[in-house]
Amino acid sequence: MSVSGALRSIVADTRPLQNSHFRRLWIAQIITMIGAQLTVVAVPAQIYADTGSSAYVGLTGVFGLVPLVVFGLYGGALADHLDRRLLMVISTVGLIVSSGLFFAQSLLGSNVWVLLCLFAVQQAFFAINQPTRSAILPKLLPAHLLPAANSLSMTVFQAGAIAGPLVAGVLIPVTGYTWLYAIDTVTLFATLYAVVLLPRLPVEGAQVGTPGLKSVFEGFAYLRHQPVLLMSFVVDLIAMIFGMPRALFPEIAHVSFHGPEDGGIAFALLFAAIPAGSVIGGVFSGWISRVEAQGRVVLWCITVWGLGITGFGLTVFLAGHLTGFMLALGLLFMVIAGAGDVASAAIRSAILQTAADDSVRGRLQGVFTVVVAGGPRIADVLHGGAAALAGTAATTTGGGVLVVAGMVVCAIAVPSFVRYRVSRLSVETEGATTSA
Incomplete structure (x- = not known):
């Protein structure tokens, strides 16, 4: 194999970008992600600046999670009833309007309750948009390109999670919050442009009428009889609930690695390490497109995540000796964990997109959104309580x-999840037929 061929087999598979619709959505995601992350940072920062209270900042968790759960599930039901392009247009316009209202309230004079309510509205539109966006991919791309497409999208998301806070940290003292909201509002028009150019995307076998709770429950009933799909959610919940120690990062940075109480370099590095690992894993994700034994590989990827978090916990145990070296080693373990996580997420998304019927795909993507959002928040509560009893090192390592x-x-x-596999030959043949 030539050097160029070897590199192509290692670095991210960019073949999904040959599809003009996916390419426009992906480029728009790059443009939009920085703006979105600016708002994610600006909202709690503005609340704290206005109130001086971490308790008010903590309310963003409640005001954000509740609409994510409610509209993630109901938005998935909508995505199984309405033309998905139309739903993408409506939810994207909703995100633009809510971001514009953030800009307006900052310009005219802020109120903490107005901020929190706007944040809830924004998260509701995001919860509708996200499962719909994922559900349309199998309509745009052949099955064998879905793992690569998911990896490309997740890499952009994780890169934004690193760059957004850094840019916001630089801009807030210079521009204030108003211009951050303005940037978010303007960049969202890139996504609207990409969505408007999509073809009509009706749902195969869609039910008539307005979806209600019955439609949501039907999605769960379908999931109950699909062990492979159900396990794709279960393994992620296990990984996040037991293995996401982010609630302990402030204490670990201050107590174990001797950073200042109000942040510092160690604090920032701990929060950036897992997203950095995800970006690196995404850049070198060419192998994901060649995976046939998807269930088994997901289990191995999450095992890598668990081993990485275990290694990080052990460095916290040993942080009193060679503190700088242990911090660097701990960060390396979390980078490895992040690489395992992004590979698992990309393959699990592909399983969900290909193994589910189109008529329930939106609802299952809604469940996926809730799981991804809810698992780490449950972890915050459990890790915080466990650390108060056993300490941060034991909690992290044990998790x-x-x-x-x-x-x-x-x-x-x-065992059916372990045995679950796709034939590259069959999906590529199907993909060629679909593309033709």
Whole structure:
């Protein structure tokens, strides 16, 4: 194999970008992501500046999670009833309007309750937009390109999670919050442009009428009889609930690695390490498109995540010795964990997009949105309580070990997930037929 061929097999598979619709959506995501992350940072920063209270800042968790859960599930039901292009247009316009209202309130004089309500509205539109966006990919791309497409999208998201806070940190003292909201509003028009150019995307076998709670419950009923799809959610919940120690980062940075109480370099590096690993994993994700044993590889990727978190916990145990070296080693373990996480997420998304019927795909993507948003928040509560009893090092290390043990239990309990595989030959042939 030539050097160029070897590189193509290692670095991210960019073949999905040959599809003009996906390419426009992906480029728009790059433009929009920075703006979105600016708002994510600006909202809690403005609330704290206005109130001086971390309790008010903490309310963003409630005002953000509730609409994510409610509209993530209901938005998925809408995505199984309405033309998905139309729903994408409506939800994108909603995001633009809510961002514009953030800009207006900052310009005219802010109120903490107005901010929190606007944040809830924005998260509701995001919760409708996200499952719809994921559900349309199988209509735009052949099955064998879905893992690569998911990896490309997730890499952009994680890069934005790193760059957004850094840019916001630089701009807030210079421009204030108003211009951050303005940037977010303007950049969202890139997504609207990409969405408007999509073809009509009706749902195969869509039910008539307005979806209600019955439609949501039907999605769960479908999931109950699909063990492979169900396990794709279960393994992610295990990984996040037991293995996401972000609530402990402030204490670990201050107590274990001797950073200042109000942040500092160690604090920033701890928060950036997992997204950085995800970006690196996404850049070198060419192998994902060649995976056939998708269920087994997901279990191995989450095991890598668990081992990475376990290694990080051990460096916290040893942080009193060679503190700088242990911090660097701990960051390396979390980078490895992040790389395992992005690979798992890309393959699990592909399983969900290909193994589910089109008539329920939106609802299952809604469940996926809720799981991704809810797992880390549950982890924040559990890790915080456990650390108060056992300490940060034991909690982090034990959580990583439980993730690894959980993957073993899942493999034994649901062998159909371990055996789940796709034939590259069949999906590529199907993809060629679809593209033609």
